[in-house]
Amino acid sequence: MFNVNHALFWLSLSVICATNIPFNVKAAEHKDEVYSTTFFDQYSPLTALDMVNQLPGFTLIETDDDIRGFATGAGNVLIDGRRPTTKSGGINETLSRISAAQVAYIEILRGASGSSDAAGQAVVANVVKLKQGAAKHWKLAFEKTGNGELSPSTEWVLSNHIKGWDSAFKFNAISQKSPRDANISTYGPTMELLSYQQETRPSTLNDIFISGDSKKQFNQHTFSINARVGWSQFVTDNERLSYTQPQQNQIINRYQNDRDSQFYTGELGLEWQKVLAPHWQWRILNINNVQNWFVNSFSFDKPPNEDIKNATRLRFDEHKSEHVLRNVFSRTGGEQGMLKQQEYGLEVAFSNLESWLALERQDLLTPQLTNKRYSQAKEIRGEAFANLNWQWQKLVLDTGIAAEYSQLNVTGDNSDEQSLFFFKPSLALAYNSDKNRQYRISLRRSVGQLDFSDFAASADLVNDREISGNPRLRPETKTKATLAFDQRFAEKGAFSIALYYEWRQHVLEHIILPSGDYALGNAGKAEVKGITSSLNLPLHQWVKGAQIAFQANFIDSTFIDPVTNRNRQLTELTTPDITVDFRQDINQHHIFWGISYQDYQRRKEFYVNEYSHFHTYGRWHVYVEGIVFNDLKIRVDISNIGDDETKWQRKLYHPSRHDALQQLQVTQRHRDPTVNISFSQTF
Template identity: 30%
Template sequence: MTYFTLASVCGAQEAYPAAYFTPFSPQTALDMVKHLPGFSFDPGDAGLRGFSEAGGNVLIDGERPATKSGGLAAALSAIPAGQVARIVIIRGGVSANDVSGQSAIANIIRVRNIQSLSGSLSLSGMAEGHFGSAVVTASRTFAGFNLASTTMFDATGERSHGSRLSFDAAGKPVRQDDLSYRTDYPEWSQRLSLDGDVAQGRMTANFMVAEARLSEAFLFRNDNQTDRFPKHTGRRRGEVSTDWTRGLGHDYSLKLLALANVVDLDSDSLSQSGTTATTLQTTDRFENRSVSREGILRAAVTKGGDSPLRPEGGVELAWNTLDSRSVMTGADPDQIFVSEGRAEVFGALNWQVSRKWLLTAGAAYEVSRIKSEDDRDTSNRFAFLKPHLTASYAPDPDSSLRLSLRRSVGQLSFGDFAASANLAQGTASSGNADLGPDSKTTLSLDYDRRFGTRGAFNLSAFYDWRENGLEASVLPSGDIGVVNVKSARVWSLAANLELPLDVYVAGGLIRLHYVYLDSIIADPITRVRRDITGQRPAEITISFRQDIAAAKLSWGIDYARGFEARLWYADEVRLHEHSTEWSLFVETSRFLRSKLRVEVNGLAGIRNTYYRTLYAPNRSATRNGSEIWDIRTPPMLTVSLSRSF
């Protein structure tokens, strides 16, 4: 297994031919990306602002997939491994606006005009439950266009048991329950893509539809009382997108993109109580129906080639809407319509100072207007300047250093504008129509070093200055909801090591991952300094894998250290303790030209414990009780079979 280091106007490059991945028996491009040495796959986040902010760190034939729903993972899963000619990693600095801000980018180069068919089937089982999935991907060339189709059905779920202890304000036990939790989540989706030459340019079109239905229920039971909290949620998604790229001469190119998606959600939550499971009667009900829509139009002009100065610029228009209706037992119906229109212009200049140095400077300026229509119509305007500056240094073909300063703006979750409730936890939240987008200025430093054929080391650190972050608090009306917090600070240090063990274990590789994270924010209720809600202070994972090429066999074991996270709600402080996790897999490609994989997740089971400290009416008052939820999930066994034809 070898890779080739190439000169690059954007930093050090490594090219991994398809043969490099043969020992891993990959079935899709996603499988191949996960085996790139020293590369951490970022699938992107469809919930982020606009198109460029939501991107991950993988390109397909030099272009970012023109899709948000499902993200990069879905796009890469739809590419059979046989269609990949090679994967090129660019480290140290990437200039393209669609992936700016990433320290490393993987570019998948496909084989054109090839027909393929692949499929996978998996069956999973745990105590009291059985699940499974099936995926079929097909591609062919027709009239000069490449057509691809991916059909998926996925049925996941969980069966957990435990206990709930309740205490009064003085800490005296008042109730003890057996707890059980059950969830089933079947989903099907269909994706179609088409790409080919149109009007002297290259066009790609994507279409996706999906439907899922989530059923979940908490059950608490003791000798005198039984409480059940079932919830049923339906989700329907759709997206259509297209992009077109054409050369303009003198190494300039024009890229146009249009995207639209919709998500339709309906949920029905019940609170049921009785002396036994057969005498349950509904005491509360919360129903919600929401439809969210997003549209994006984008145009960009970039300069490539070998010129030391490469400018780029463009404009993006976007709009988002949410139409939400909800009703709670004993309360008036709540209805709100939220919309945001946004316009952004952006530009950057990439200067290749030398073969070792790359400087990138640019900025984006956006204006937006958020309107909400309910019992009190509001309209707020925002404007943000988002500069960025990056210096990348590659002292030799195997190492790179990157320093970056960037300001970014988050995408509001319009769900925070609407009322919500969790009947099992006994919590409810009112919408806040006065929310604004959060923003942050990030100073980051990344160092990459490769050694041998598979060895890699990465060290990264960042410091965030955050403004208008979102935290649960008390609204001016006295209700509980989400508010903007003026400022916060977040800092982190992360290290990744991939160490080949061939000297001791043929084909062996160990991966070590460590993250330290800390923050400080003024609590919006008590004004006391604390961490940002939900933050995990440390993360440690260790993975070992051995590939025995002669036997067409691989096996491995993964370890993830347990963690603690503290969550701050308006009327509760919750400490979440998650146990250490172990998983084991064995896979082979010896039979029927297929890949067979057997995997056990949660070898010793998984334990989640929640310590809830409750306040009334909110955390500015004294404690009025507490609870301990102790939930145990048994191991999950999964057997999967995949094959490419």
């Protein structure tokens, strides 16, 4: 829920700071918010991603994989006016392959864009690349954790023209160690202490990814390719030592869980463009993505001087694929009166998932018990859409409409078949009172993307949690109304605030199925309200080369719990989300430093027989970077200053949250500060 005083304090601070800025300061050198490369020279950027992150008052929004459709979940960054034909890795991956030396300029597009490539985004950054140019850059980093272990990572990017193809390739690898400790106290129904545990959980993340893109012009045709392949492994070794009381040395039980999760992915994106007539263009996009995920987990209990008991082995396999074909006809410019842009198109997609889960249990008194489950889900989806952009003096109107039909088929241990139809209109109106101030109002209906993994059963051995698959899942729908204000001042000053209200239907929450199993399911209606605000404040008049940025997001919801029939918050909403960043650029010495603070966050999770509350405490981050000989950039980051602490309260009920409390677990998690040093260079 909202902490009203907290929200009012941060929003008032932002408004006071923004409204007390002297607006007669020297105007920015860029006009109509076109940022040339000279603007970014002071930051010594390595890639286009570094440049986008330095845009005043701009926050990069990744592609939203929770929304159906290639365009509907679009992020707020375009490259040469188009969204890259990729979903794997997102826009961050693509921007990191573009060297800063290959960027001509970045322009900010405000109000409705009229293009589905940035559907629903009020502020969009368009990165315009140079037509020619080659560049290379590399980065090598080492992170030291609290226990002294080193985690190396590296990144290499090559951009060049190869036989007329404008190409870029990237290789990145990491082996990141992240130890975590915790104290766990378990209480009974009357709050008597049942057990006390000390947990150690070292983990290692190993990643290797190779990606690339290439583009070539053939007369009036343009063809581009995006590709990415990779492997990721996450290994944990969880040990919990149990005692009767804190501060005691006598161990009464040792719990061990070893988990090895491996993920393979491959993606190929193709795009063909052709100019049909003056101002008209035809585009065909195709994205193909394949993912394989494997999990092996083994856990057991072992009291002192006794044999292993309660041993459980888990094997989980998941194969997922998605294929999207999109056909778009668009018109921009020309004599159309108030109608400035038109776009019409069709999209078809096929998704498939196969999942296997095997659980083997054995203790001293019972023989081995095996539970195997299999599920397959397939969906064929088609969508027709149209987007129109209208402009009249200082008003910009964006209208859109889409109709979607899909067939969903689930087989395996549970089976079902559904036919679904969705109507998705959108309307956005922007008023630009001057070139620095804008007011926006929008109303948009969207459909959530189903996670096909939820059709299949899953298990969490560490937290003793099993979730059944649900073949009757359908996508969540959302109608969102937004009222926003945006103000620019000076060269780096920006203030924005947005209030929104959402009406959600078929929300996905954990429910009791007719069979009596516990699973994720469609649980009815909910309403969500929130506030987002940001302020980028230049401090040059007081501290040379300094600026400070505030971001504050608050969210609240109303929902009738299907288990308890009481009003509660939706699961996994994190609020508040508040950050403060201070940065100073000492350009004459090529030194830059900064400090940031992430305020506390709260998150709630609801299962049928469980309620969890997470409270993450505030933490600090400090960095300093500089340019030395041969344009070598060195950066040092210190994260989690003051330690990374999270308190987790977990309430367990039987048989459901509608019944009596059985146990309360209070977990205090802890991570030590980390130090990261990186070296990078463009050549």
